[in-house]
Structures are given as structure tokens and as C-alpha cells.
Amino acid sequence: MRSPFFRRRWTIILLALPIALAAGALRDPLPAAAPSAPQPAVAAVAPRAAAPAPVAPSRRAAPAAPPAATVPAPADTPIPAAAATPTPRPAGATPRIGIQAGHWKSSEQPDELARLRTSSGAFAAGYKEADVNLNVAQRVVRLLESRGMVVDLLPATIPPGYDADAFVAIHADGSSSGNSRGFKIATPWRTSRAAQHLLDTVTHEYARATGMPWDDAITFNMRGYYAFNNRRHTHAIASTTPAVIVEMGFLTSAADRAVIIGRADNVAIGIANGIIRYLNERDPRDGAALLPPSFKTQRPIDAGGVDVRAAPRDDAKVLKHVGADGRIFIFQERDGWYQGVVRGDFRVVGWVRRDQVASTDDPPPTPPPDTDS
Numbered sequence: 001m002r003s004p005f006f007r008r009r010w011t012i013i014l015l016a017l018p019i020a021l022a023a024g025a026l027r028d029p030l031p032a033a034a035p036s037a038p039q040p041a042v043a044a045v046a047p048r049a050a051a052p053a054p055v056a057p058s059r060r061a062a063p064a065a066p067p068a069a070t071v072p073a074p075a076d077t078p079i080p081a082a083a084a085t086p087t088p089r090p091a092g093a094t095p096r097i098g099i100q101a102g103h104w105k106s107s108e109q110p111d112e113l114a115r116l117r118t119s120s121g122a123f124a125a126g127y128k129e130a131d132v133n134l135n136v137a138q139r140v141v142r143l144l145e146s147r148g149m150v151v152d153l154l155p156a157t158i159p160p161g162y163d164a165d166a167f168v169a170i171h172a173d174g175s176s177s178g179n180s181r182g183f184k185i186a187t188p189w190r191t192s193r194a195a196q197h198l199l200d201t202v203t204h205e206y207a208r209a210t211g212m213p214w215d216d217a218i219t220f221n222m223r224g225y226y227a228f229n230n231r232r233h234t235h236a237i238a239s240t241t242p243a244v245i246v247e248m249g250f251l252t253s254a255a256d257r258a259v260i261i262g263r264a265d266n267v268a269i270g271i272a273n274g275i276i277r278y279l280n281e282r283d284p285r286d287g288a289a290l291l292p293p294s295f296k297t298q299r300p301i302d303a304g305g306v307d308v309r310a311a312p313r314d315d316a317k318v319l320k321h322v323g324a325d326g327r328i329f330i331f332q333e334r335d336g337w338y339q340g341v342v343r344g345d346f347r348v349v350g351w352v353r354r355d356q357v358a359s360t361d362d363p364p365p366t367p368p369p370d371t372d373s
Ligand SMILES: [Zn+2]
Pocket: 102, 103, 121, 122, 129, 171, 172, 372, 373
């Protein structure tokens, strides 16, 4: 009978080995998703002996306490109105992280989400998605706790207004054809800079730890995830909590199952390292980074309409042509492009050039459609 300590030591060795191998074997498979900041050496989840130190204490803000009930921010950063978070954490506080195991205990959803009580997710080869999600989520929780963080393992039901330094929902995909594979990660519709940063770091570290292909093509279902939708539900995360939803891979793909079930530790390391890297790189005083932006509805300037493209580039695939009377609901801006959905066809999530559209007073869809992924 092994002591708990002995077991833990083995866990550490098993966790540390694959990341060392992955770090050596993989050569940045995702240039597009890589954060612009130089890659820090934080990524590995350190063995427990070195762990008690909180994540990146040197990057913390000075201990000067921010004013109560406001997002901590440097003096020169203007904070728009309604910037308060439900429970602000003073600079230097231990990071709090929410890890949601998708579909877990979905039968306990509250009345407002009663339609999701039977939501059990994908099923393939004898595996239930809820079980696969929980298995990985528990490993992520242990890794983050070993780094001194406060971690909440959350079921399908989100505590009302849940507020944390980061929230990651863990899911697995399914497809009827069985040919689809790869992982996807998405932010809420309205993407704060912090959420975009978390998306970048988790995407990069997940690819590095698992070697899985990244699929950024279809994000509608994920961006409309019910747990993000605090405009419609009480049981949703706070709008200022940086959040992503991870589809770890396809349960219906044998190749993906070999990773998300067969190498669940690698999967957990990828997610945990993405969160750790975000916490190390962020500026905790930059409260404005937490605020989801809001944009005016856009219309094409040219009478010929405008192309909605798959990526913010002139040579990216055209997903849809929007005529002069069309409207595009915007939720993100990057490099002179807007990302949004097309009125009347929310399945089209794409990019338009900012200089090819103009603002209108047409209200955005409220609340946005939501899904259970
Ligand atoms: Zn799911």
C-alpha cells in the first residue's frame, strides 16, 4: 500500500515527463495563435517541492490596495462607467480559478436552464462526455492547486455571477461523420482583452502539450455558451471574468480519444499551463482589460456590399457576401478588422474590414442566442 506522498511523487514524475518531451518535440505548431509577447519560461507545472510559491510573485502589482469596489487599474487608464466587479480582489491576492466540467451534474440545472437538464454531451465508443470532461477537469484542478491557487471545480450549474481571475469550461466534441478531429477554444461573444489573452495562452499551451491540431473554424456554438450569458441567465459568470471554453477534441475520433482519454494528463497540463501563463503575463492592475467591449452595429459602406472573411486578412476565405442592406453585429476588433455575426445568419462568424463598414444605430440582438456545447 503506497502512502499518499509516494503516489503524489509518481504523479509528479508522470506529469513532468510528457511536458518535457512535448516541449522538446513540438515546434510551435500554432504561429497564428501565439501571443505577441516573448515566450516566458513559466509553462511547466513545477514539481511540488518548488510549487508553494504563488504564480509569478514578481509580476504582481505593488501592494497598494486599489479603491474598494472597483477594478484595480493604473492611474493613467481610464475606466469606463460600470467597471465594478462583483468581488474585486486586491493586488497580490491568491488567484482564484474556476474549472467547469462540462455537463457534469446537468440534471441539477436551475429552472432558468431546465432545458439543459438532459444535456449529457457527446457519446462515443462507450465514453460519455461528462465523464471525460470531469476526468480532465479534476487533473487541472490538482495541478493549479499545487501552484497555490484557489480553484473551484464547477458542475454544469454556475453559481450566480461567478467571479474569478479566469474561468475555463472543459468539453469534448462529437461529430456524426467521425472524420472531424482537433481542438477548439473560444471566448464569449463580447471578448475582453483579458479573455483574448487567455484564449491565446491556452491555445498555445494546449497545442504544445497535446500535439493536437487546432480548429478555429466553427465558434458559434462555443461563443454562445450558456455559462457566459450573464445577460440572459442568473447562473452565469460575471461579465468581467476572463473566460474560455475548451473543446478538447472529438470523442468520435479514435485519434483524439487516444489523447483526451489515453493521455489525459497531457491535456490537463496544456490547460493548466495556459492558465498559469496568462496569470504570469497579465497586468493585474489593468482593470480595463477585463471589460467586455461593446460595438455599434455595422453596415457596408459600398453599395456593392462587403465580404465577411474567415480570418482578419484580405486573402482569407470569403464566408459570406453581405449586401448593402445587410447588418453585421460586432463583438471583437483586431488589427483594423471587426469580428461579428451577420444579421439573419448567426452561423456565419467572420471578419470585415473596419474601413469597409460604418456604424448604425440598429440595436444588437439581445440577448444573444446561447447553446450548451
Ligand atoms: Zn459538451
